[in-house]
Amino acid sequence: MTRAISSEMAAMLGAKMPFFAFLTGSEWARRAGEPGICDFVTGEPQEMPVEGYAEALARWSAPQNPHWFGYKTSEPAACAVVADSLGERLGGDFRPEQIFMTNGAIAGLTVALKAVTDPGDEVVFLSPPWFAYESMIQGRGAVPVRVKLQAPRFDLDVAAIERAITERTRAIIVNSPNNPSGRIYSSAALTELSSVLEDASASNGRPIYVISDEAYSKVLFDGRSFFSPATHYARTLLVYTYGKTLLTPGQRMGYIALAPGMPDAEQVGAAIFMSQIATGWAFPNALLQHAIADLDKLSIDLAALQRKRDLLVDALTGFGYELTIPEGTFYLLVRSPLPDDMAFVDLLVARDIFVLPGSTTELPGYFRISLTASMQMVERSLEGFQAAAREAEQVAEAGAGAAF
Ligand SMILES: Cc1ncc(COP(=O)(O)O)c(C=O)c1O
Structure with a gap:
């Protein structure tokens, strides 16, 4: 049968x-x-929940026009808030038209994989991983390639990543700060990764993307800084969720941001938009997007x-x-x-x-x-x-x- x-x-x-x-x-x-x-x-x-969260939703739930609760994709006002906030936090020229609002990082990762990989492509992920990467890659019909990181520091092992890359490699998922290790990857390690990926893309004749899972990029200890692959490697799809910073994972809002200077950005953006439609309207609801300027300030x-x-x-x-x-x-x-x-x-x-x-x-x-x-x-x-x-x-x- x-x-x-x-x-x-x-x-x-x-x-x-x-x-x-x-x-x-x-x-x-x-x-x-x-x-x-x-x-x-x-x-x-x-x-x-965080003080101010429910108040922001209450404030923005009063409709200001007939379209208030109409279909929303990536609202220009929400994208402008995100672009400003990323520019301030990470440096670099993040463009509102290169921000794609998603219903959380789970949707962002799924959409990103669908936008840039084909079935049969290899996608590298680092182990120990967040539990869903392997099945997300398999769900796309792509081939998960595991790179084990070494205890006790679980640092980004660029040499091991380089060894795992083949002519079929299309993307690598990087998660910093990392769940479960809590490690923030250094700027030096990301620069090294970028150079390996540039070389491998050139010899493959096809770009390798970084899908950067930055779910915890604002959850930092000891006054530490976070470094994004997006400011180190131009073919990065930065994936974020508000679910961690605001500890509201049942309220689904996040985004994909294209790295400043991404080559073929228009084409990649169009693929992300189509992928959001094809993934079942992977956009945050209207109310969350209206409230984003207030929500983005909370933690x-x-x-x-x-x-x-x-x-x-x-x-x-x-x-x-x-x-x-x-x-x-x-x-x-x-x-x-x-x-x-x-x-x-x-x-x-x-x-x-x-x-x-x-x-x-x-x-x-x-x-x-x-x-x-x-x-x-x-x-x-x-x-x-x-x-x-x-x-x-x-x-x-x-x-x-x-x-x-
Ligand atoms: C590393 C990592 N990425 C992505 C997610 C998913 O975030 P969200 O449910 O807000 O989409 C989680 C949630 O636990 C996570 O730990």
Whole structure:
């Protein structure tokens, strides 16, 4: 019998998503929302929304003309706000007509892949990755090519990327600040990447694009700077979402910005627009676009987020955990005291602490803590983290003893 579903969706379903399996089938799936647990699994909001957010939506929900809630693509006023904001933040001449408003980064990434890759093209992504890249690439009918980054820093490994490039390579997805490592890629590394991609594009006779996932580009710690591939490599599609900076992932707004000076920008822009239509009208709704000038100025309390990071980093290090101190993002990546991260996660669950096992994001032997948990959860969890580390030590000692 022929398959009952499309080959694209069959490919996506075939790309096992252990992350989804965890979200739907784990003990956390059964207990999420229970009062008293310490929930560090996802980047979902667990405290009240940013002040000014609801007020901005209320203000802009009063219609100012008959078209207020009409069909919207990329509203010129919204694109102008984004171009100004990017120019101010990153430097460079971002043009309003080269901004494409999307309903979040998920749509932005999907649209970007559809606009510049063909089925059969190779798309490089870096591991440990955000969970959806591989299936998004497969969903496009393209071929995912994984490049593993080295613990504990998980820096951009340009030499490894260069080795992974073939004549079929069409794009590379770069995510900085990185989920899950929290690493911000340096300007020097991006310059090196740019030169490798320029050379490879020239020898392939066909451009390689960077699809730059900048979901966390405003979630930075310690006063650090963020460097965008878009100001280093002109064939960059910069993808952003307001869902992280405002911690409102259920409100879908983001954009794709073409890098200043992108060659063939008009053609690429037209392909993005068509791809947005073909992807099911991948534009943010009218109200979000009307409110963007107000929303763009808002942010979650980064100092409060950093306080949670600092408390956890200090406490966990004191308990003997090894970890990568994040430079940005919502996440703290910790080495599991037991080689089997799933087994260690169970020791935490027994203490009502829920974290994301590294096995779900191609990083067995680690676990990820989301700092969007409340400060109360952070404080309440410390005793449990300490006790679980002690128990893991005993388990490891007993295991070592049994081996002799
Ligand atoms: C690295 C990364 N990219 C993209 C997204 C998707 O963002 P959004 O849901 O706002 O589109 C996420 C969400 O967790 C993410 O962590």
